[in-house]
Amino acid sequence: MDYLSSMYIDNEMDLDEKSQFVEKIHSDQSFYVQTLELLKQEQELRKMPEMPAMATATPWRPPFRAVLDRLLKPMGAASCFSADSRIPRHRSAATASSCTNHRLSRWN
Amino acid sequence: MDAYDGFYRENKDRVYAYLLRMTGDVQLAGDLTQECFTRCLSRYGRNGNNRALLYTIARNAALDTFRKRREEALDDNEEIASAANPEWHLMEKEAFERMLDAIGKLNPVDRELISLLATEAFSYREIGKLLKISETNVKVRVHRARLRLKALLDAQ
Numbered sequence: 001m002d003y004l005s006s007m008y009i010d011n012e013m014d015l016d017e018k019s020q021f022v023e024k025i026h027s028d029q030s031f032y033v034q035t036l037e038l039l040k041q042e043q044e045l046r047k048m049p050e051m052p053a054m055a056t057a058t059p060w061r062p063p064f065r066a067v068l069d070r071l072l073k074p075m076g077a078a079s080c081f082s083a084d085s086r087i088p089r090h091r092s093a094a095t096a097s098s099c100t101n102h103r104l105s106r107w108n
Numbered sequence: 109m110d111a112y113d114g115f116y117r118e119n120k121d122r123v124y125a126y127l128l129r130m131t132g133d134v135q136l137a138g139d140l141t142q143e144c145f146t147r148c149l150s151r152y153g154r155n156g157n158n159r160a161l162l163y164t165i166a167r168n169a170a171l172d173t174f175r176k177r178r179e180e181a182l183d184d185n186e187e188i189a190s191a192a193n194p195e196w197h198l199m200e201k202e203a204f205e206r207m208l209d210a211i212g213k214l215n216p217v218d219r220e221l222i223s224l225l226a227t228e229a230f231s232y233r234e235i236g237k238l239l240k241i242s243e244t245n246v247k248v249r250v251h252r253a254r255l256r257l258k259a260l261l262d263a264q
Contacts, residue, residue: 003251
């Protein structure tokens with residue numbers, strides 16, 4: 001169970017393991033020293049800089065295609081709706097029949 | 109897109125830090141961070157709003173870069189800390205460079221384990237899933253990796 005100190009650092013212990021850990025820390029001086037050193041090492045390791053603005057040439061933007069899709073979807077739906085609403089249901093049938101009559105009149 | 113913006117803001121620094129530990133290169137880590145979020149959104153759309161997926165993409169991006177740049181020596185690390193944050197104190201800068209140098213000397217698996225754990229974003233179980241190894245194996249390997257890192261730091 002050498003890896004108890006790492007489990008302690010990473011908050012990965014259940015109650016049994018915690019109990020073992022406390023007993024080992026209490027009885028084994030070298031384990032105590034090693035755990036303390038690994039804790040300090042981890043503190044250093046996690047002390048990393050935040051992402052600098054200059055690390056990236058341009059600030060992150062969502063891909064153009066995703067933006068375009070997002071913009072065009074509602075426009076597409078709106079244009080379908082408006083095209084549909086321009087032809088009233090009760091008139092469209094009448095328009096169709098008048099066109100047919102017109103075509104037939106050329107043969108008469 | 110707002111939700112994804114939030115996801116980006118919440119995770120960018122950790123992903124960047126992970127990629128910085130993996131690559132040891134400030135500029136490259138920044139570029140890869142941007143690329144990861146872009147890939148994640150364009151490939152998975154709203155379902156891309158997933159941390160494990162994001163780190164898988166980040167990991168693959170880092171590994172791809174290693175493959176491409178295998179012959180190139182990353183010997184321009186002297187300016188890493190000052191480029192990252194000019195306000196850093198000299199002591200912190202030196203400690204940071206020592207740490208990155210030691211991480212760079214670890215074998216790839218150890219470097220990956222150390223880098224993933226330092227993000228504080230994943231449990232052993234989740235790391236096991238990401239790297240396709242058992243949780244018990246993660247426990248053992250993580251501890252060994254820490255001891256190797258300690259030996260490298262002590263030797264400096």
